[in-house]
Amino acid sequence: AKAEQEAAEIKAEQEAAHAKAEQEAEARLKAADEERVQKEQEVARVKAQHQATAAEAARLQAERHAREATAAAAAPISLGNISMNFLSAETPAAGGASLRSLLYCDGEDARGGPVVVLNTDYIPTTSKERKEAVQYIKDTLQPIVDSGGYSLVVVGEKAQSHSMSSSWWLVSQYKALSKVYRKNVQLVILVRPSKFVKVAINMAWPFLSRKAYRKVQYITGLHELETASGGHLGVKHLGEHYLGTLS
Numbered sequence: 395a396k397a398e399q400e401a402a403e404i405k406a407e408q409e410a411a412h413a414k415a416e417q418e419a420e421a422r423l424k425a426a427d428e429e430r431v432q433k434e435q436e437v438a439r440v441k442a443q444h445q446a447t448a449a450e451a452a453r454l455q456a457e458r459h460a461r462e463a464t465a466a467a468a469a470p471i472s473l474g475n476i477s478m479n480f481l482s483a484e485t486p487a488a489g490g491a492s493l494r495s496l497l498y499c500d501g502e503d504a505r506g507g508p509v510v511v512l513n514t515d516y517i518p519t520t521s522k523e524r525k526e527a528v529q530y531i532k533d534t535l536q537p538i539v540d541s542g543g544y545s546l547v548v549v550g551e552k553a554q555s556h557s558m559s560s561s562w563w564l565v566s567q568y569k570a571l572s573k574v575y576r577k578n579v580q581l582v583i584l585v586r587p588s589k590f591v592k593v594a595i596n597m598a599w600p601f602l603s604r605k606a607y608r609k610v611q612y613i614t615g616l617h618e619l620e621t622a623s624g625g626h627l628g629v630k631h632l633g634e635h636y637l638g639t640l641s
Contacts, residue, residue: 493530499538501633503545504626507580508538511636514550517560528567535575543580545627547619548587561590582610583622 496516501509512531518524538544548564568576584591592612611622620628629637 493527495639496527497531497534498633498636499534500635501547501631503623503631504628507626508541508544509627509631509633510535510538510544510546511632512546512548513636513639514548514560514564515552517550517563524563531567532571532575539575539578543578545581545583545623546579547583547585547627547632549585549616551586561588561593565591576606579609581623581627583619583627584610584612585616586614587612 493516496513498511498513499508501511503509518527535544568582613619613622616629616632619631
């Protein structure tokens with residue numbers, strides 16, 4: 395009887411120890427789960443804070459860029475005897491404009507190379523007129539192209555010259571030019587290009603050679619010409635006829 399009692403006591407102690415161990419294990423698991431949930435909540439909070447900070451930074455940057463663009467467009471640029479204010483300056487009439495106002499070819503850079511100015515304000519709107527414009531550009535550029543390398547400066551301030559239609563037409567026509575026209579152009583400078591022009595160029599990128607793509611430079615105004623050209627092309631090199639339209 396005594397042995398049975400001792401065995402029962404041992405069994406009871408073992409069961410109590412086992413129950414205590416299970417309770418302790420459950421408590422540890424519960425604590426670990428609570429800690430994991432707290433960490434996940436903290437990670438989510440930090441991530442949300444970072445996203446909010448990034449969104450605020452992007453908003454402030456967009457506002458700053460908008461202010462800078464407005465200020466740059468409104469401020470007159472003085473270069474020698476030339477004063478330009480692209481917001482207040484008169485722009486050419488859209489209808490019936492002479493094709494001669496589309497292209498200026500009397501410029502010459504510091505190295506003696508031809509400089510061609512293309513004014514996109516005078517890109518025609520009808521299909522027939524655009525075909526005539528393409529032929530006019532080819533005929534006018536032919537002697538320049540045949541003589542060797544030349545630089546192309548693309549300008550334009552009117553809203554219609556920055557439209558998707560005009561932008562895509564401009565890029566597509568450049569891409570469609572025969573190889574000698576594209577090969578001999580040493581530099582293409584786009585002055586304050588529209589977002590549509592940039593999109594059109596990026597879309598045409600797979601069809602252009604890497605060398606051709608490297609020739610394209612974007613600038614915010616004519617005052618950046620020298621920097622973009624490596625110093626051999628400035629406003630004074632754009633030719634008397636085009637400069638006469640800026641005075």
